[in-house]
Amino acid sequence: MAGKNIDKSDALNDPDNARAVTSYDVARVAGVSQSAVSRCFKPGASVSKKMRDKVMKAANSLGYEPNAIARSLLTRRSNLVAVIISNLTNLYYPEVLSQLSQQFSDRGIRVLLFALEGEGKTEAALQQIWQYQVDGVIAAVKLTDEQLAEFNRRNKPLVFYNRFYTSLAVNAVCCDQAEGARHLVNDLVAAGHKRFGIIGGPEDSVVAHERMAATMDRLKELGIADITSVSGDYSYECGGAGIEDIRLKRGEIPEAIICVNDLSAIGAIDALRYSHSKKVPEDVSVVGFDGVGPSNWSSYDLTTVRQPVGRMTDAAVTMLMERIENPSLPPEKRVFSGIMIEGTSAKISE
Amino acid sequence: MAGKNIDKSDALNDPDNARAVTSYDVARVAGVSQSAVSRCFKPGASVSKKMRDKVMKAANSLGYEPNAIARSLLTRRSNLVAVIISNLTNLYYPEVLSQLSQQFSDRGIRVLLFALEGEGKTEAALQQIWQYQVDGVIAAVKLTDEQLAEFNRRNKPLVFYNRFYTSLAVNAVCCDQAEGARHLVNDLVAAGHKRFGIIGGPEDSVVAHERMAATMDRLKELGIADITSVSGDYSYECGGAGIEDIRLKRGEIPEAIICVNDLSAIGAIDALRYSHSKKVPEDVSVVGFDGVGPSNWSSYDLTTVRQPVGRMTDAAVTMLMERIENPSLPPEKRVFSGIMIEGTSAKISE
DNA sequence: AGATATTTTGCATTCGAATGCAATAATTCA
DNA sequence: TGAATTATTGCATTCGAATGCAAAATATCT
Numbered sequence: 001m002a003g004k005n006i007d008k009s010d011a012l013n014d015p016d017n018a019r020a021v022t023s024y025d026v027a028r029v030a031g032v033s034q035s036a037v038s039r040c041f042k043p044g045a046s047v048s049k050k051m052r053d054k055v056m057k058a059a060n061s062l063g064y065e066p067n068a069i070a071r072s073l074l075t076r077r078s079n080l081v082a083v084i085i086s087n088l089t090n091l092y093y094p095e096v097l098s099q100l101s102q103q104f105s106d107r108g109i110r111v112l113l114f115a116l117e118g119e120g121k122t123e124a125a126l127q128q129i130w131q132y133q134v135d136g137v138i139a140a141v142k143l144t145d146e147q148l149a150e151f152n153r154r155n156k157p158l159v160f161y162n163r164f165y166t167s168l169a170v171n172a173v174c175c176d177q178a179e180g181a182r183h184l185v186n187d188l189v190a191a192g193h194k195r196f197g198i199i200g201g202p203e204d205s206v207v208a209h210e211r212m213a214a215t216m217d218r219l220k221e222l223g224i225a226d227i228t229s230v231s232g233d234y235s236y237e238c239g240g241a242g243i244e245d246i247r248l249k250r251g252e253i254p255e256a257i258i259c260v261n262d263l264s265a266i267g268a269i270d271a272l273r274y275s276h277s278k279k280v281p282e283d284v285s286v287v288g289f290d291g292v293g294p295s296n297w298s299s300y301d302l303t304t305v306r307q308p309v310g311r312m313t314d315a316a317v318t319m320l321m322e323r324i325e326n327p328s329l330p331p332e333k334r335v336f337s338g339i340m341i342e343g344t345s346a347k348i349s350e
Numbered sequence: 351m352a353g354k355n356i357d358k359s360d361a362l363n364d365p366d367n368a369r370a371v372t373s374y375d376v377a378r379v380a381g382v383s384q385s386a387v388s389r390c391f392k393p394g395a396s397v398s399k400k401m402r403d404k405v406m407k408a409a410n411s412l413g414y415e416p417n418a419i420a421r422s423l424l425t426r427r428s429n430l431v432a433v434i435i436s437n438l439t440n441l442y443y444p445e446v447l448s449q450l451s452q453q454f455s456d457r458g459i460r461v462l463l464f465a466l467e468g469e470g471k472t473e474a475a476l477q478q479i480w481q482y483q484v485d486g487v488i489a490a491v492k493l494t495d496e497q498l499a500e501f502n503r504r505n506k507p508l509v510f511y512n513r514f515y516t517s518l519a520v521n522a523v524c525c526d527q528a529e530g531a532r533h534l535v536n537d538l539v540a541a542g543h544k545r546f547g548i549i550g551g552p553e554d555s556v557v558a559h560e561r562m563a564a565t566m567d568r569l570k571e572l573g574i575a576d577i578t579s580v581s582g583d584y585s586y587e588c589g590g591a592g593i594e595d596i597r598l599k600r601g602e603i604p605e606a607i608i609c610v611n612d613l614s615a616i617g618a619i620d621a622l623r624y625s626h627s628k629k630v631p632e633d634v635s636v637v638g639f640d641g642v643g644p645s646n647w648s649s650y651d652l653t654t655v656r657q658p659v660g661r662m663t664d665a666a667v668t669m670l671m672e673r674i675e676n677p678s679l680p681p682e683k684r685v686f687s688g689i690m691i692e693g694t695s696a697k698i699s700e
Numbered sequence: 701a702g703a704t705a706t707t708t709t710g711c712a713t714t715c716g717a718a719t720g721c722a723a724t725a726a727t728t729c730a
Numbered sequence: 731t732g733a734a735t736t737a738t739t740g741c742a743t744t745c746g747a748a749t750g751c752a753a754a755a756t757a758t759c760t
Contacts, residue, residue: 020483020504022716033740038717048726048738063503068481069422070716073745078419083463088448089643098438101465110478113433113463115451128460131418133370153413154370236647270648293439297586298620299649372746383710388747398708398756420746423715 021064030058041066072133081320082134084114084125086141090234091263091292092307093140096161099313100138107321109135116141118204123147130154136320139163142206157323159316162307163206169331171323173316177207177289178214180305180338181258184287185218187303187340188256190349193285195254198229199242199264208234208260211289215258228254232264239267240275247276255284256346262288262295262304269300269345285346289338296343303346305338312336371414380408391416422483431670432484434464434475436491440584441613441642442657443490446511449663450488457671459485466491468554473497480504486670489513492556507673509666512657513556519681521673523666527557527639528564530655530688531608534637535568537653537690538606540699543635545604548579549592549614558584558610561639565608578604582614589617590625597626605634606696612638612645612654619650619695635696639688646693653696655688662686 023037030037032055039045040055047055058064072078083100085093101111112134114125122141129137130150136157143151143163148170151158160172188196196219201208212229219227230245232238239259247253253276259265265288272278272286280286288295291306315334323329342348373387380387382405389395390405397405408414422428433450435443451461462484464475472491479487480500486507493501493513498520501508510522538546546569551558562579569577580595582588589609597603603626609615615638622628622636630636638645641656665684673679692698 020716023718024716034717035719035740035742036738038719039739042718046738051738063500065477065480067423067483067716069419069428069483070745071718072419073417073423073716073747074718076745080462088444088451091643094438094441094444094447097463098465101438101463102467105464105475110482111463112430113447113451113461114455115448117452124455127415130415132460133417133419150413236643266647274648293441293586294644297616298624370746373748374746384747385710385712385749386708388749389709392748396708401708417746420715421748423717423746424748426715 020067021062022067023064025062026055026058026064029062030054037064038066076133078133078135079109080112080132080134081109082112082114082125082129082132082137084116084122084129084137084139084141086116086118087234088115091294092261092290095292095309096140096313099310100317103313103317107317109321126150135324138316138320142204155327157320157327159320159323161312161316164210164333164335170333171319171331172333173312173319174333174335175305175307175312175338176335177210177338180289180340181211181214182218183338183340184258184289184303184305185215185222187342187348188258188285188287188346189219189222189224191285191347192349193256193347194224195226195256196224196228197243197246197250197254197257198227199232199239199246199257199259199268200229201231201260201264202233203231205234211260226254232260234261234263236263236267236270239264239269240271241267243268243271243276253278253284257284257286259286259288262290262292262302264288265302265304265345266294266300269302280345281347287346291339291341295341301343301345302341303343303348304341306341307338308336370417371412372417373414375412376405376408376414379412380404387414388416426483428483428485429459430462430482430484431459432462432464432475432479432482432487434466434472434479434487434489434491436466436468437584438465441644442611442640445642445659446490446663449660450667453663453667457667459671476500485674488666488670492554505677507670507677509670509673511662511666514560514683514685520683521669521681522683523662523669524683524685525655525657525662526685526687527560530639530690531561531564532568533688533690534608534639534653534655535565535572537692537698538608538635538637538696539569539572539574541635541697542699543606543697544574545576545606546574546578547593547596547600547604547607548577549582549589549596549607549609549618550579551581551610551614552583553581555584561610576604582610584611584613586613586617586620589614589619590621591617593618593621593626603628603634607634607636609636609638612640612642612652614638615652615654615695616644616650619652630695631697637696641689641691645691651693651695652691653693653698654691656691657688658686 023034026037027034037055039047040052104111138159140161162174164174200212228246228250230242232242265286269280269286278284288302288304291304295302295304373384376387377384387405389397390402454461488509490511512524514524550562578596578600580592582592615636619630619636622634628634638652638654641654645652645654
């Protein structure tokens, strides 16, 4: 015991290996036991005022902060949560991440960030996640069945964000992609549009598929047959490329363009205006999806469906925290309706 | 010892408290000691092939992953790094964060994210950071002298990102704000502009101040006297508001507008075009700073200075890792020149 | 083969805080 | 004041992996 203290003071003289202050150091200075120090930092523990004062004085003088790592080891609660997000440069995700981070922070939880380049590197991230004993995970990426099974096996709470597994019992918070898509289609058709171009999203994005499928279905339900669809990747560039593809595929540019997300819609608008000399919305109506910041910039004033990000992240955080407290809660899915934003990038039936 | 194993199997029958698989479990199944298991997971350790095979087989069958928390406690290396960022919705930071995250990840380091709302809540974040024993910190926020002293006291490596402390010996990676600003001014003046409006940034942003100061200085050096400056907050909205403020302050809108960042420049352009019926760049030249994605969208094609984000984050990560390996390395500052992007939002002398 | 050098393996301890239990101190009540 | 309660405190152990040291197992050489 004495040895330990001597080592410590030696270390302090050597700035290179300055050891952190521990509860034992505080205990020694305050002249109490280590347990007492521990209890003083545990809310609701049985500690006399005198004790608390002594300990806190010592703790402050030494600059003591409890070691969360050591605590986690024993309590099996790291107060860490992993957030897996696929591409942060998507304009949509920064807001999500920012909200998640703040909401977790408000609940005393820290966020371990896994920003994947594509939805590919997931496996490596998961391995890290297991090693770090996170209490739960928010995934805005797709997982394989095996990966999902691993979560169950380890009994690790998981909440999907905007990934909906129709056939699986998982926790998920989503925006109703299909509903929003139908709404957009309804409005465009009501405005009298008959010829449609659709710019899709990445192959591996569930969300893109949902929006795309719902759009097609609804168009057909409404008796629209003239539909030209091309693929995209959520980017600004793919909006312009998509317009060009559609033009090539179809001979001319149709009067209504539906893009699976705002960013590609913005790209499409710019291409229409600056490369094809078309007026939006006079010549061509364009709609997007997400309601990200730039969608309401004056240059675009996009007609789109805004995802209620704040409510969604709040739901996701709450849902995860509930499962962390009580892992046996049954899976739950919460689906939020998007908010229709009637911009001026599309003609509207008056 | 036997008791432990029995408890474990009991726990496994109760899915609610399923304990994670530990090195002891693997050791038992493989019929070796716990130390042996530990060594098998340590690269370069002295282990026979036979042993490694046995252990790995057992580990795989049990789904064992070393507990990073336990390891950290003993090795005093958490392999965690904190990244403190002020406002993620800034368009500039998502890219930075994404790069940092990937570069740390490539080096086997995990990122603990602290996304602050303003540069205010820093203190609370720091407290968490101390508790989590992170190996180092990247700060894209300002710190008080006391907070800085705390880093020194704890001997915790810290690298500032785009916060330059002229008078203090700290590690920092920055873009040369002043140089970029001067370059922009040079070009505008060379193009013949004589009347200037300037839209500033948040009071508490060092970067905004630097850009602003350099801009003013250079303008004066070049003999420009007609300067109207107003405040802003980096947002799209403040660009429009700034234009209006300038108009009110000055009677009319000057022929050149310098904004401290791209986002407000974009807001300014939109306001000029859609609220003030001005043409950009024919009537008014507008320049920004940062080189964020939207700056090269066709609608804006902003003349701006792009920060070499990839190189900067790479430098920051390298610098931090070096200090983690060797805390006694002296402080270092690396300043990168921005890349002048000649867009079409400003008239250029031909 | 026998002795020496070398590689593997296991034992025991350590990291720092939390907690059940028992001991002690402070209150309460008769 | 003394006994019975109740509130505090300390002791000892625990979490899971890493590591110095010594014991055991191999390999090398004469």
